[in-house]
Amino acid sequence: MPQFLSTTDPDFEARFIALLGAKREDSPDVDHIVAEIIADVRARGDQAVIDLTSRFDRLDLTPDTLRFTPAEIAAECALVSDEDRAALELAAARIRAYHSRQMPDDASWTDDTGATLGWRWTPVSAAGLYVPGGLASYPSSVLMNAIPAKVAGVARLAIVVPTPDGVTNPLVLMAAQIAGVDEIYRIGGAQAIAALAYGTQTIPPVDKITGPGNAFVAAAKRRVFGKVGIDMIAGPSEILVIADRDNDPDWIALDLLSQAEHDESAQSLLITDDADFGRAVAAAVDARLQTLERRAIAGASWRDFGAIITVADMDEAVALSDRIAPEHLELCTADADALAGRITHAGAIFIGSWTPEAIGDYIGGPNHVLPTARSARFSSGLSVMDFIKRTTLSRMTPGALAAIGPSAERLAKSESLQAHGLSVRARLDRLNRGS
Ligand SMILES: NC(=O)c1ccc[n+]([C@@H]2O[C@H](COP(=O)([O-])OP(=O)(O)OC[C@H]3O[C@@H](n4cnc5c(N)ncnc54)[C@H](O)[C@@H]3O)[C@@H](O)[C@H]2O)c1
Numbered sequence: 001m002p003q004f005l006s007t008t009d010p011d012f013e014a015r016f017i018a019l020l021g022a023k024r025e026d027s028p029d030v031d032h033i034v035a036e037i038i039a040d041v042r043a044r045g046d047q048a049v050i051d052l053t054s055r056f057d058r059l060d061l062t063p064d065t066l067r068f069t070p071a072e073i074a075a076e077c078a079l080v081s082d083e084d085r086a087a088l089e090l091a092a093a094r095i096r097a098y099h100s101r102q103m104p105d106d107a108s109w110t111d112d113t114g115a116t117l118g119w120r121w122t123p124v125s126a127a128g129l130y131v132p133g134g135l136a137s138y139p140s141s142v143l144m145n146a147i148p149a150k151v152a153g154v155a156r157l158a159i160v161v162p163t164p165d166g167v168t169n170p171l172v173l174m175a176a177q178i179a180g181v182d183e184i185y186r187i188g189g190a191q192a193i194a195a196l197a198y199g200t201q202t203i204p205p206v207d208k209i210t211g212p213g214n215a216f217v218a219a220a221k222r223r224v225f226g227k228v229g230i231d232m233i234a235g236p237s238e239i240l241v242i243a244d245r246d247n248d249p250d251w252i253a254l255d256l257l258s259q260a261e262h263d264e265s266a267q268s269l270l271i272t273d274d275a276d277f278g279r280a281v282a283a284a285v286d287a288r289l290q291t292l293e294r295r296a297i298a299g300a301s302w303r304d305f306g307a308i309i310t311v312a313d314m315d316e317a318v319a320l321s322d323r324i325a326p327e328h329l330e331l332c333t334a335d336a337d338a339l340a341g342r343i344t345h346a347g348a349i350f351i352g353s354w355t356p357e358a359i360g361d362y363i364g365g366p367n368h369v370l371p372t373a374r375s376a377r378f379s380s381g382l383s384v385m386d387f388i389k390r391t392t393l394s395r396m397t398p399g400a401l402a403a404i405g406p407s408a409e410r411l412a413k414s415e416s417l418q419a420h421g422l423s424v425r426a427r428l429d430r431l432n433r434g435s
C-alpha cells in the first residue's frame with residue numbers, strides 16, 4: 001500500500017516534507033574504489049581497461065577487440081526484427097525533428113558607439129555516451145543521448161557499453177547505427193568513463209560524457225567532471241500524475257506503474273481532488289501488480305515511495321506540484337492546457353489523458369533524460385544545448401574605443417591592474433595624437 005495523504009490532515013505538512021525527502025538511492029561508499037580505477041586507467045591505459053573488464057564483466061579482451069568492428073555491428077544488427085528496426089527509426093526521426101528545433105541562432109549587432117557585439121555557437125568536438133549493460137540497457141536511451149549530439153554537430157560520437165559475459169543487446173547497436181554513432185566500445189563501469197575522459201592507447205579522449213549508469217558510473221562521472229563536461233547525475237525515475245475523477249483509474253494506475261517498474265527506488269505520486277478516485281486508482285494498481293512481469297520492482301517502489309494525495313482543488317495541486325518539481329508530470333484534468341500553463345517546475349509535462357508518459361520515454365520527440373530529485377527547480381533535460389558552447393564576439397572601432405575605453409581604464413585602476421588600463425590607454429593615446 002502506498003501512503004494516503006490529504007491536505008486537510010493536521011500532520012500533512014510534516015508528512016509531505018518527509019515524502020519529498022525520502023531517501024531513494026542506495027549510496028554505497030564507492031568513491032574510493034572509483035578513484036583507484038581511474039588512477040589505474042590513467043597509468044596503464046588499455047591494459048587496465050582490459051583487466052577490469054575481465055574482472056567485472058567476465059570478458060577477455062585485447063586492444064584490438066575493445067571496439068566493435070563494422071562486421072560485428074552488422075552481424076548484431078541483422079538479428080533485429082524489421083518491426084523493431086522500424087519502431088527505432090520512427091522514434092529516431094521524431095527525436096531528430098524535435099531536437100533540430102532546439103538549435104539556437106548566432107547573433108551580431110552594432111550598438112550606438114559603433115561596437116559590434118555578438119555570439120556564435122559551436123559543437124564540442126567529441127562526445128562519449130555511457131549505455132548501461134544488463135537489464136537497464138535501453139536502446140531508447142541511446143537515441144535520446146546520441147541524436148541531440150549529432151544534431152548539435154558533434155563530429156565524433158563514441159559509445160561505451162558493457163557486455164557482461166560477452167552478451168550484447170543487438171537493439172543497442174542498431175539504435176547506435178541509426179543515430180549515427182561513430183565508435184562503439186564493449187566496456188563499462190568507472191573504467192569506461194576514465195577511458196573516455198583521459199583516453200588510452202586505442203581510445204581517444206572525448207570532451208563531454210553523457211548517459212546514465214550505476215553508482216560506480218555516477219561516481220566516475222563526478223570525478224572526471226572538469227577534465228570533461230558531463231550532463232547530469234540521473235537519479236531514480238519519478239512521475240507525478242494530477243488527475244480528476246473523470247479518468248479511467250486503470251489508465252492512471254498503469255501510468256504510475258510505468259515509472260515504478262524502472263527501479264525499486266522510483267517514485268510514483270498521484271494528486272487528485274477526489275478521495276474516492278484515489279482509492280480506485282490504488283485498487284487498480286494492486287490489480288495490475290498481480291500480473292506485471294516486473295511486479296517485484298514496481299511493487300517495492302509503490303509500497304515504499306508511492307503516495308496518493310487528496311487536495312481541495314487544483315490550485316492546491318499546482319502549488320504541491322511545484323514543490324515536488326517532478327521529473328515527469330502528467331496532467332489528466334478537465335482543462336489540462338490551462339493547468340500546464342500554471343506549472344513552473346517540472347522536467348517534462350504530459351498534457352491530457354491521451355498522453356501517457358511512456359510516449360515521452362520512446363517516441364513523442366522530447367528527450368527522456370530529465371532532471372530528477374527536485375532538480376527541475378534549476379535544471380532541464382538533455383538537449384542540443386548540452387553539446388554546444390557559446391563564444392562571444394566583440395569588435396571595437398576607434399570611435400567605440402574612444403567612447404567606452406576611458407571607463408575600462410578607470411575600472412582597471414580600481415582593481416590595481418595596471419597593464420589592463422595601459423592596454424586601453426595606449427590605443428586612446430594614439431587616437432588623441434591623431435596618427
Ligand atoms: N535514469 C535513467 O534514465 C536510466 C536509464 C537506464 C539505466 N539507468 C540506471 O543504470 C544503472 C544500470 O546498472 P548496471 O549495474 O546494470 O549497469 P552499468 O552499466 O551501469 O554498470 C555495470 C558496470 O559496473 C561496474 N561494476 C559492477 N560492480 C562493480 C564493483 N563491485 N566494483 C567496481 N565496478 C563495478 C562494472 O564495470 C560493470 O561493467 C541502474 O542504476 C539504472 O537505474 C538509469
Ligand SMILES: N[C@H](CO)Cc1c[nH]c[nH+]1
Pocket residue numbers: 138140141236237238262327361368369370
Ligand atoms: N523513464 C526513463 C527516464 O526516467 C527513461 C526510459 C527508458 N526506457 C523507458 N523509459
Ligand SMILES: [Zn+2]
Pocket residue numbers: 237258259262361
Ligand atoms: Zn521509463
